[in-house]
Amino acid sequence: MAITDIDALFEHELEDVYFAEHQLTEAYERMASVSSDEDLTAFFESHVEETGDHIERLVEVFERTGRAPQTEECQGIEGLLTEWESFAADNEPGAIHDYYNVVTAMKTERYEQSAYESLVALASERGDDGAMDLLKQNLDEDEETLNDLAKVARTFDYETL
Ligand SMILES: [Fe+2]
Ligand SMILES: [Fe+2]
DSSP states (O other): OOOOSHHHHHHHHHHHHHHHHHHHHHHHHHHHHHOSSHHHHHHHHHHHHHHHHHHHHHHHHHHHHTSOOOOOOOHHHHHHHHHHHHHHHHSOSSHHHHHHHHHHHHHHHHHHHHHHHHHHHHHHHTTOHHHHHHHHHHHHHHHHHHHHHHHHHHTOOGGGO
């Protein structure tokens, strides 16, 4: 379907990120279950909960547009998660796997960050301050997650590899 105005583009991007957040809920549960470091497991578990909050906020944004929540397949996130699944199938849990979990989550959080940055801008352009606030909250939390992951990567003890 051709997208010819900002409203349609906003809805397209909203459905895309709605799909992505659902995929990420499952992916972070899987990452939690195969992380060998208990702090990392706890980190992924807490972001699973936060991702649930993001989905709830997206449902509120859908309500504001007067449309039922629906997903648009997001091949960007699927590609990143397919790569992760194939790594997880070939490798045992351990320090290398932990590092790879962090790297993959950094990629997926960056994807989310870009998606939310544009959604916040589009909501502002449409004059929907309520939607803008909700999307900004998701953006801020994902940026914080990305910063936390980057710190884990920066301080990673390579001696354990
Ligand atoms: Fe999110
Ligand atoms: Fe996230």
